[in-house]
Amino acid sequence: MTSDSFASTIEHELSHPKWHLRFSRALEARFERDTQPQRNRNMVVAGLIAALIYSLFLINDYSFRPEVFWLSVLIRGFVVLPFGLPILWAVYKGVSGSARETMMASTVVVGMVASCLISVSSKSPYSYLDIFSFGLILVVGNILYSLRFSYALGSSLLSVAIMVYFVIGYDPMPTEVKRLAIFSICAKAVFTLVANYRLEASERKAYLLLLRETHRTGHALRSNAELSKLSLTDPLTELANRRQFDALFNHYWQQAVEERATVGLMVIDIDCFKAYNDYYGHLQGDHCLKSVASTLATHASSACVVARFGGEEFVVLSKGQPHQAVLDQAEQLRHSVEALQLPHLGRVAPDYVTISVGGAVLQPTVGVNASQLFRAADQALYEAKRQGRNRVVMISSPDALSGDGLSISIQ
Numbered sequence: 001m002t003s004d005s006f007a008s009t010i011e012h013e014l015s016h017p018k019w020h021l022r023f024s025r026a027l028e029a030r031f032e033r034d035t036q037p038q039r040n041r042n043m044v045v046a047g048l049i050a051a052l053i054y055s056l057f058l059i060n061d062y063s064f065r066p067e068v069f070w071l072s073v074l075i076r077g078f079v080v081l082p083f084g085l086p087i088l089w090a091v092y093k094g095v096s097g098s099a100r101e102t103m104m105a106s107t108v109v110v111g112m113v114a115s116c117l118i119s120v121s122s123k124s125p126y127s128y129l130d131i132f133s134f135g136l137i138l139v140v141g142n143i144l145y146s147l148r149f150s151y152a153l154g155s156s157l158l159s160v161a162i163m164v165y166f167v168i169g170y171d172p173m174p175t176e177v178k179r180l181a182i183f184s185i186c187a188k189a190v191f192t193l194v195a196n197y198r199l200e201a202s203e204r205k206a207y208l209l210l211l212r213e214t215h216r217t218g219h220a221l222r223s224n225a226e227l228s229k230l231s232l233t234d235p236l237t238e239l240a241n242r243r244q245f246d247a248l249f250n251h252y253w254q255q256a257v258e259e260r261a262t263v264g265l266m267v268i269d270i271d272c273f274k275a276y277n278d279y280y281g282h283l284q285g286d287h288c289l290k291s292v293a294s295t296l297a298t299h300a301s302s303a304c305v306v307a308r309f310g311g312e313e314f315v316v317l318s319k320g321q322p323h324q325a326v327l328d329q330a331e332q333l334r335h336s337v338e339a340l341q342l343p344h345l346g347r348v349a350p351d352y353v354t355i356s357v358g359g360a361v362l363q364p365t366v367g368v369n370a371s372q373l374f375r376a377a378d379q380a381l382y383e384a385k386r387q388g389r390n391r392v393v394m395i396s397s398p399d400a401l402s403g404d405g406l407s408i409s410i411q
């Protein structure tokens, strides 16, 4: 699903909530996935509370229908709990949404059957009064568990039908009381189902609102990231642009001051590029720039910053590398462009595209600043051009900066 269609699905679900509450298929699956861990935990806690209260009803059995106490122990302790606890364990471990709802709904129905069996087995005069508490079973399913509405509806209808069946056939119960009990359980079913429906509807709405916010925030962050990437990237070569290079250069320099490390800089220029443009045209010139840029990016060490400084000039920045390593790297870059053998018939010789590289390595010390490094590398490039191009010239030592001329190491 694309970002836009996802956003419109959320809007549609928010403005057209369905009576049966379910979302469209994909969103429903996501809703289940996102809410599952929390819902499983809530269900297990609710189930344990229900099991505890259900067991405590043994006290009532003992006090007002002692003749079925052991039957009650048997049903509650050896049927209902062994049925319910493994279900809670399975939900705790994680099962599909429909399995979870079905199993939890089944505990409601089994609880109702068991309670009815205990009640109608007793001949005690007030045993039937217990039947008025059966609405609690619906409260457990519809409110405490908060079963999904369709499951709450199904288990409630089944539970009410079971209860009505037992009540009708239970002779010790006066007819008027039976009528009252049936009316009472039906009313409790309706009330708890209405509450269940509202709970689920507001849970789903809250989920959609949260999803919409998360989606909008993510979208805004992505747009910002794209904008900032655009503002820092050269559109033609996709290398870092001058702005990014300037920022990184300062950053590297500051880090080098703190770490007492060296900073290496290469200034790279495509040879006779004006002639290339004149011969092949500006568009082909752009292709050439792209090829050289991607070759530099591919062959430069991953620890380096490769940027387009402007026009047909590139820079490669590194930190913590000794003079020799920067020199080797510069020679490798020069060689990799030469190896492309991009035809350049606009110049006399050689008839392929080459680059000249000027490099310098400095350790920031008192009185030495970043622009001195840049000037040194630029002067080395000038020297490389002067000596015939397609070569690397490195400033051999920082001392050269303070002298009249540059100490040059020519490859």
Ligand SMILES: Nc1nc2c(ncn2[C@@H]2O[C@H](COP(=O)(O)OP(=O)(O)OP(=O)(O)O)[C@@H](O)[C@H]2O)c(=O)[nH]1
Pocket (backbone or CB within 6 Å): 236, 269, 270, 271, 272, 273, 274, 275, 277, 281, 282, 283, 284, 285, 286, 289, 310, 311, 312, 385, 389
């Ligand atoms: N196609 C294209 N050409 C560019 C671009 N930016 C700068 N140039 C061209 O690059 C050429 C640079 O030429 P010069 O600075 O004279 O240097 P050169 O011809 O490379 O000669 P040397 O540097 O001395 O080898 C100019 O013709 C610019 O128009 C660009 O984005 N695309």
